[in-house]
Structures are given as structure tokens and as C-alpha cells.
Amino acid sequence: xxxxxxxxxxxxxxxxxxEQAISKTALKNVGVFARDLVVKRTRLGYGVKNDLEAKSRxxxxxxxxxxxxxxxxxxxxxxxxxxxxxxLTGQMLDSIISETKDRTIIIKPTGRRDDGxxxxxxxxxxxEGGRNRPKRIFLRISQLEFKQIVRxxxxxxxxxxxxxxxx
Amino acid sequence: MIQAKGITVATKxxxxxxxxxxxxxxxxxxxxxxxxxxxxxVNRTDQGKDKEGKRFPGYSKSYxxxxxxxxxGKKGRPVxxxxxxxxxxxxxxxxxxxxxxxxxxERGSEENAKADGNIRGTYGKPTPDPKKAxxxxxxxxxxxxxxxxxxKAQE
Numbered sequence: 001x002x003x004x005x006x007x008x009x010x011x012x013x014x015x016x017x018x019e020q021a022i023s024k025t026a027l028k029n030v031g032v033f034a035r036d037l038v039v040k041r042t043r044l045g046y047g048v049k050n051d052l053e054a055k056s057r058x059x060x061x062x063x064x065x066x067x068x069x070x071x072x073x074x075x076x077x078x079x080x081x082x083x084x085x086x087x088l089t090g091q092m093l094d095s096i097i098s099e100t101k102d103r104t105i106i107i108k109p110t111g112r113r114d115d116g117x118x119x120x121x122x123x124x125x126x127x128e129g130g131r132n133r134p135k136r137i138f139l140r141i142s143q144l145e146f147k148q149i150v151r152x153x154x155x156x157x158x159x160x161x162x163x164x165x166x167x
Numbered sequence: 168m169i170q171a172k173g174i175t176v177a178t179k180x181x182x183x184x185x186x187x188x189x190x191x192x193x194x195x196x197x198x199x200x201x202x203x204x205x206x207x208x209v210n211r212t213d214q215g216k217d218k219e220g221k222r223f224p225g226y227s228k229s230y231x232x233x234x235x236x237x238x239x240g241k242k243g244r245p246v247x248x249x250x251x252x253x254x255x256x257x258x259x260x261x262x263x264x265x266x267x268x269x270x271x272x273e274r275g276s277e278e279n280a281k282a283d284g285n286i287r288g289t290y291g292k293p294t295p296d297p298k299k300a301x302x303x304x305x306x307x308x309x310x311x312x313x314x315x316x317x318x319k320a321q322e
């Protein structure tokens with residue numbers, strides 16, 4: 001499984017919602033907005049199992065792992081020992097970027113961490129889970145995030161910009 | 168119903184019915200008006216104002232110091248009722264008749280419960296606190312007139 005997510009279907013759906021083709025500049029801005037939504041939602045402790053479904057709480061951390069986190073000096077200020085939000089040092093979520101290629105937005109973790117591991121591998125490890133480790137799927141867009149993206153597009157580039165005087 | 172710390176709290180279905188009779192709007196225009204009413208409510212809330220244009224009460228000290236508040240990158244002002252942004256995104260047209268449109272939240276949804284907490288000032292507690300209430304769900308006559316005038320001018 002790839003640790004990067006391509007959102008071509010989201011763009012198609014967005015274009016259908018706003019009934020117009022989206023320009024390259026708009027696509028780039030939509031990508032950054034979508035990236036920020038994914039990172040914020042994950043930091044708040046929620047994942048999304050499939051695109052355009054409802055978000056749900058990420059699986060809880062095990063008591064043993066919470067103990068380890070309590071002892072860990074480099075714990076990010078964006079988490080707490082017991083909070084399940086895919087944040088230990090914070091490097092993986094911080095590394096996530098959005099790229100646009102053709103008619104697709106790609107949201108992906110990038111680069112290498114302080115410990116030499118790839119952020120993409122850390123994300124894949126979280127999403128795939130393991131024998132005693134639940135899947136924590138987060139690189140998706142929820143239904144309500146999609147609605148936020150539609151609104152962002154309409155407000156920034158689309159018809160709502162033209163209607164600014166009344167709303 | 169929502170549950171918090173062993174207390175079961177009844178939530179109210181949050182919706183508003185807006186009378187559009189007498190304006191001579193066709194079906195498409197009513198759709199457009201409903202869409203713009205939602206956008207007006209969201210925009211006004213973005214600016215930290217309630218349905219009467221008054222500023223929302225400030226966030227509590229404990230909420231401002233919470234981890235959620237920090238990780239969402241929020242600041243004390245404006246009070247825009249957005250943490251994930253999902254509550255306002257869930258605002259939708261619930262019903263349309265020949266005389267009216269109803270906008271609000273899906274009955275029994277998590278977002279309706281959040282909206283209800285804000286609108287009545289319950290925030291998971293059994294008793295509403297009007298001082299803490301942030302009633303964003305509504306539209307003034309002036310706002311509605313402006314929207315209808317705009318939609319009719321597009322004819």
C-alpha cells in the first residue's frame with residue numbers, strides 16, 4: 001500500500017459540485033486547504049476509513065505504549081501521552097504536503113526523520129496496522145471535509161465570490 | 168441524546184423554517200435563496216457574530232488552554248465556533264415546500280448535538296446557560312430581504 005494518497009476522484013466530484021473545470025491555481029489552493037484539514041483532523045484524534053465517509057476516533061493507544069510515551073523526552077506539544085493522534089515527535093504530520101499533478105491532488109508525507117526513517121514509512125505503518133496494532137487510516141477526505149472544500153472553492157474562486165455583497 | 172460523564176442530555180433538533188411566501192420566487196430561486204441563507208449564516212459565524220449580529224461570548228479559559236484548541240491552531244478571537252469545521256459544514260437544507268425552506272442539521276447527528284450545545288448554551292450539561300449560548304442559527308429580515316433582492320435581480 002502506498003503512503004501517498006491521490007485525490008483525483010475528489011477533484012472530479014468537486015468539479016461536478018461546482019459545475020466547472022478547476023484551474024491549476026485553484027487546484028493548488030484546494031490541495032493546501034485539503035492537506036490542512038487532514039493534518040488538523042488527525043491531530044484532533046480522528047481518522048477516516050474511506051473517502052467521503054464520516055470521520056471516527058483513531059484507535060486508542062495501548063497502556064504499555066502510553067507508559068513509554070510518558071517517559072519519552074521528545075513528546076510533541078501537539079499531543080499528550082494518552083492521546084491517539086499519530087503524533088509522537090510530530091514529524092510525520094508536519095511533513096505532509098500537497099502536490100498537484102495533472103488533474104490530481106496528491107497528499108503525502110515527505111522526507112526523512114531525525115531517526116533516519118522515512119515519514120512515508122511511518123504513515124504506512126500507522127495505516128496498515130499489524131497483528132496487535134489497529135489500523136489508523138487518516139489520509140482520506142471525509143464527507144464533511146469535502147463540503148468544507150467545496151465551500152472553500154466557491155468562496156475563493158467560484159460563484160460565492162461573485163455573491164460576496166449579499167452574504 | 169448525547170452523553171457526558173454519565174449524564175444523558177436530551178438534545179434539541181436544530182433547524183429553522185423560513186417563510187418565503189409572497190416573494191414570487193420560483194423553485195430554482197428558492198433553492199438559491201436557501202443556499203445563500205446557509206452561506207450567510209456560515210459567513211456571519213466566521214466573523215464571530217450571532218444571528219442578531221452580536222458578538223459571541225468569548226471562549227472559556229479552560230477551552231483556550233486545551234490541547235484541542237492548540238492543535239486546531241485556534242486563537243481567542245474571533246469566536247467562530249469552528250474546531251474541525253464540521254459543524255458548520257453540516258448545515259444543510261432539510262426541507263423545501265411551496266411556501267418555505269427549512270435549514271438546519273440532520274436529526275440525531277453529532278453535528279446537531281454540537282450545534283444544540285452552542286445555540287442553547289448546554290455544552291453537554293443538562294441545563295442551558297443563556298450567558299454561554301452562541302445562537303448562530305437564524306437570519307434577520309434585513310439579511311433575508313437582501314438575499315431575495317439579489318436572487319430576483321438575477322432573473
